Amino acid sequence: MSLLAQSMRQVLRHTTQRATLNGAMRALSINQKLQQQNKPATIDVAAIAKEHQQECQTVCERINQQVAKSEQGRLFAVVHLCGKQFKVTPGDIILVEGYWPPTTGDEISLDKVLLAGARDFTLIGRPMLDAGLVMVKATIIEKTLTHTKTHFKKKRRKQYMRINFQRSPNTMIRINSIELTRPLDGMAEAEAEHSIRLF
Amino acid sequence: MSNSHLFLKSGFPRAPLQNGVGRYVCQLQRLTLKFCKNNGSSRGMRDFIENHLVDFAKENPGIVVYVKPRRHRAPVLVGEYLNGDREWLSVRNSTQTEISKWIDLLKTQNGSSSSLRLRKMWHTDVPSIQGPWTPFLLRSPDAHNQTYPTSEASQPLDVPQTATEKLIELFKQQQLEADTVLEQKRAE
Amino acid sequence: MVFLNIPLLVRARGPDEFWRKRRIFKLAAHYRSRTRNVYSFAIRSVHRALAYATTGRKLKKLDMAQLWTTRVEAGCQQYGVALDTFKEGLARSDIQLNKKMLSDLAIWEPRSFEALVNISRERAAVEGLPDIKRRSAFNQVYGLSNLKLD
Numbered sequence: 030m031s032l033l034a035q036s037m038r039q040v041l042r043h044t045t046q047r048a049t050l051n052g053a054m055r056a057l058s059i060n061q062k063l064q065q066q067n068k069p070a071t072i073d074v075a076a077i078a079k080e081h082q083q084e085c086q087t088v089c090e091r092i093n094q095q096v097a098k099s100e101q102g103r104l105f106a107v108v109h110l111c112g113k114q115f116k117v118t119p120g121d122i123i124l125v126e127g128y129w130p131p132t133t134g135d136e137i138s139l140d141k142v143l144l145a146g147a148r149d150f151t152l153i154g155r156p157m158l159d160a161g162l163v164m165v166k167a168t169i170i171e172k173t174l175t176h177t178k179t180h181f182k183k184k185r186r187k188q189y190m191r192i193n194f195q196r197s198p199n200t201m202i203r204i205n206s207i208e209l210t211r212p213l214d215g216m217a218e219a220e221a222e223h224s225i226r227l228f
Numbered sequence: 229m230s231n232s233h234l235f236l237k238s239g240f241p242r243a244p245l246q247n248g249v250g251r252y253v254c255q256l257q258r259l260t261l262k263f264c265k266n267n268g269s270s271r272g273m274r275d276f277i278e279n280h281l282v283d284f285a286k287e288n289p290g291i292v293v294y295v296k297p298r299r300h301r302a303p304v305l306v307g308e309y310l311n312g313d314r315e316w317l318s319v320r321n322s323t324q325t326e327i328s329k330w331i332d333l334l335k336t337q338n339g340s341s342s343s344l345r346l347r348k349m350w351h352t353d354v355p356s357i358q359g360p361w362t363p364f365l366l367r368s369p370d371a372h373n374q375t376y377p378t379s380e381a382s383q384p385l386d387v388p389q390t391a392t393e394k395l396i397e398l399f400k401q402q403q404l405e406a407d408t409v410l411e412q413k414r415a416e
Numbered sequence: 417m418v419f420l421n422i423p424l425l426v427r428a429r430g431p432d433e434f435w436r437k438r439r440i441f442k443l444a445a446h447y448r449s450r451t452r453n454v455y456s457f458a459i460r461s462v463h464r465a466l467a468y469a470t471t472g473r474k475l476k477k478l479d480m481a482q483l484w485t486t487r488v489e490a491g492c493q494q495y496g497v498a499l500d501t502f503k504e505g506l507a508r509s510d511i512q513l514n515k516k517m518l519s520d521l522a523i524w525e526p527r528s529f530e531a532l533v534n535i536s537r538e539r540a541a542v543e544g545l546p547d548i549k550r551r552s553a554f555n556q557v558y559g560l561s562n563l564k565l566d
Contacts, residue, residue, distance in 0.1 A: 105357050105525070107517050114517045115350060116524070118357065120249065122241050124349040133336045134252040143513055144521075144528065148358055151528040153535070156512035170248035171255075173341035174333065176236060178473070181466035192466075199341070201241060203248035231469050233443045356524040365526055366494055 092150050093212040101147040104207040106165050109141035109157075117165065117204045125200040131169050136205075139165040145207070152213075164208045171201035231345065238345040244311045244338055255338045258308040259331070260294040262301070268321075270303035275324040276331075284328075288335065305330055313339035484515040491522030495533045497540075501547040505536025508543060 095101045105118040115123045117139075131137060145152045145163045152158055174196040182191045231238070247253055261277065263270035277295060285293050302320040305327070309315070315334060319327050364371070374381070430436070437455050443465070444451060444458040451457045485499070492502040506513070511532070513521070521529045540547065 103354060103357050107513060107521075114514050116517060116520050118352060118354050120353055122243055122351040124241055124346070126349065133254070143511075143517075146357065146525060146528045151525075151531050153511060153528075153531065155510040168248040168252055170243050170252055171338045172333075172336040173338070176342055176345045179466055179469065181463070181470050183463050183467050190463075196342075199346075201243065201338075203243060205249070231472065232446075233465075234445050235442065358525045358527045361523050361526045 088150075089213040095149065096209050096212070101149070101209075104145060104147050104163075104209070106139075106142050106146075106163055106207050107144040108139040108165055109143055110139055110202075114143065117207070119204055119206050121204040122170075123202050123204070125202065126175075126197060128198050129200050131200070133169050133172055135169045137167050137169065137202075139167055145209075161210055162213075164206070164210050166205045166207075168203045168205055169200060170203050171199075173199050173201075175199050236345055237343060238347050240348050241346055241351045247338065253310075254288070254290050254335065255310045256291050256307050256335050257310055258292045258294065258306075259334065260296060260306040260308075261303070262296045262298060262306070263303040264299055264301055265297050267300055267302075270320075272321070272323040272327050273303040273319060276327045279324070280328060284331065291335065305334065307334035309339045311339050315340040315342075481515065484519040487519035487522055488515055491519070491529055492533055492536075495530070495537070497533055497537055498547050501540050501545050502533065502536050504545060505538075505540040505543075506532065509535055509539045511535070 092101075103118055105116060107114055107116050110123070111125045111127070111129060113125075115121075117123060140160060142158045142163045142165060143154050143156060145158060152163070175198075176196070178195050178197075180191075180193040180195060183189065244255065245253070247255070261273065261281070263273040263277070265274070281293065281295070285291070302318055303322075305317040305319055307315045307317075315337075317330055317334070319330060322330070440455065440459050440462050441452075443462045446452075447458070447461060451461045488502070489499040492499055497505075513532070518529070518532070521532070
């Protein structure tokens with residue numbers, strides 16, 4: 030019974046929503062064609078998809094033009110590294126806590142890029158951007174231990190006291206460069222969803 | 229130790245001399261191994277010197293290695309860095325593998341790390357590329373052109389309705405209803 | 417007859433008293449009043465400080481998580497989206513940015529954050545999440561077929 034009531038309420042909500050939306054459309058004097066899209070009876074999915082695809086293409090083209098003229102300015106990227114996410118831009122220093130094999134002087138590229146952006150555009154990965162689209166290069170500059178952390182516990186009047194000391198390894202990484210390697214393609218990005226990645 | 233005692237400085241991650249921007253430069257300049265020739269506590273150190281020290285020096289031409297025997301003292305490692313730091317390590321009764329690990333640590337660090345508590349794991353010179361958030365980010369630009377004081381902005385956002393106003397409203401509503409009823413009757 | 421050993425052994429008290437106390441006094445150097453100079457007071461407060469530091473390391477992580485949540489919430493509130501809807505929308509669009517990154521973006525890269533909010537909002541509207549009643553009138557999310565919304 031409650032389920033029925035819920036569904037009823039949902040239907041009601043939909044009708045009100047459509048009414049308000051239409052009102053909004055009229056108020057904004059948006060043409061009738063756009064308004065048509067919201068009516069499920071006359072929806073033309075292919076046309077909408079085509080329209081969206083075109084818009085997507087134009088956006089990609091504009092980004093590509095900007096990159097070709099190298100007007101995009103400084104890039105930033107959100108990379109996933111050792112279980113943590115960092116927002117980096119060239120010249121940054123980030124630290125990895127815990128044991129991590131690479132040694133000083135190693136030059137690595139951070140491949141798990143979740144998001145890359147510039148002043149005028151943002152590329153958002155689902156969950157990661159395509160492999161090789163954004164190159165984030167980094168150098169390892171330091172491997173040390175942290176300061177001594179004291180792990181101290183005490184309970185009053187219970188003759189209980191424990192003390193331990195620990196130092197864990199730390200790795201310092203310098204981000205050298207973030208680059209867009211190839212022009213964007215709105216169509217290809219959608220299709221290449223099942224590209225093979227090792228991670 | 230507790231976080232705020234006097235002998236533990238806290239700071240933020242920094243790399244000396246833009247290290248790693250062009251290429252990586254090893255920051256360890258001098259390494260001194262002090263040991264005793266016949267004391268048992270420096271046996272591991274003697275092993276290391278006999279078997280691995282020459283290889284280490286060959287692999288790292290940038291590091292000057294001093295070996296200093298001294299009688300009846302515990303073995304010690306001292307590293308001196310480009311930024312003037314000096315790291316002193318006692319390696320009493322350590323084995324050869326332990327000593328080579330400690331030397332590796334001295335080689336890979338940028339200065340004495342034990343004296344600094346890091347407050348952040350991230351450093352950047354350019355925190356924002358698109359411009360940071362400000363309270364005016366999503367505000368309409370009209371707010372900039374207004375001259376204050378304005379009568380609109382001076383009003384409180386929620387003025388409670390007074391009893392008189394409520395009464396007036398009720399009265400007007402009643403009148404409206406009465407009018408409609410009258411109209412209906414006339415129509416009939 | 418003189419007993420030298422046994423009474424001395426009774427009084428033997430671990431490591432050298434001076435150095436043992438000095439270790440504690442070093443940590444208490446910046447305390448005020450007698451906690452700095454009197455050992456019996458100093459050790460009490462040093463023990464307490466060390467215990468606080470131990471728990472504080474865990475609390476710091478929790479506090480930071482809370483702070484990030486608050487910041488992300490404020491960030492999506494200014495676009496009229498609730499935090500739960502925002503996170504659900506992101507999760508359903510398979511965007512796996514964590515709280516720390518979202519709060520960072522909200523502060524330092526507001527345009528990127530706006531894009532994320534738009535995407536999440538669209539997704540929420542399409543999937544019929546309770547909060548979002550309709551898709552935005554000005555649809556700013558292009559390439560919806562990429563997102564496989566319809």
